[in-house]
Amino acid sequence: MPTVSPPTExxxxxxxxxxxxxxxxxRGSDFINNFWLYLAFDADLLAATWAEVKGVMAxxxxxxxxxxEMIYAAVSAANACDYCVHSHLAAARAKGMTSAEQADLFRVxxxxxxxxxxxxxxxxxVDAVFV
Numbered sequence: 001m002p003t004v005s006p007p008t009e010x011x012x013x014x015x016x017x018x019x020x021x022x023x024x025x026x027r028g029s030d031f032i033n034n035f036w037l038y039l040a041f042d043a044d045l046l047a048a049t050w051a052e053v054k055g056v057m058a059x060x061x062x063x064x065x066x067x068x069e070m071i072y073a074a075v076s077a078a079n080a081c082d083y084c085v086h087s088h089l090a091a092a093r094a095k096g097m098t099s100a101e102q103a104d105l106f107r108v109x110x111x112x113x114x115x116x117x118x119x120x121x122x123x124x125x126v127d128a129v130f131v
Contacts, residue, residue: 004041006034015043019050026058035083066095074109 011017020032020040039046057068069092076084089102097105 002038004038006037007040010037010040013040013043015047016040019043019047022054023050026054033087035087066092066097069095070097070101070105074105074112077109078113 007013007016011020020036023032023036024030036046036050039049057065057072061068063071069088073085073088073092076088089097092102
């Protein structure tokens, strides 16, 4: 259940319209998903969040865009964000993630969760070569 209500006419606010227009241009799509629609309840928060997302996820970097989406999906799974898991897996598939890659991603997420819990339980000192 949502904790905020999206504005009835979000694009009546010129700041929201500018962000939505940039999302559309950046993604090459007219679709504005619910995350952005609901975040438009606060134009400043919307603009700041989009600027950060665009700077990390849409800007060219050392990581391939598909890999970025897969990492985002993995972190979202670890943080139990159902919305973001679905959104970023869809984006990863759109960028070429195969079913085999998705299965491997899930294996890594599951293994990392298990070994993280074990390491947190036994609290071994960090090896000097890792620092």
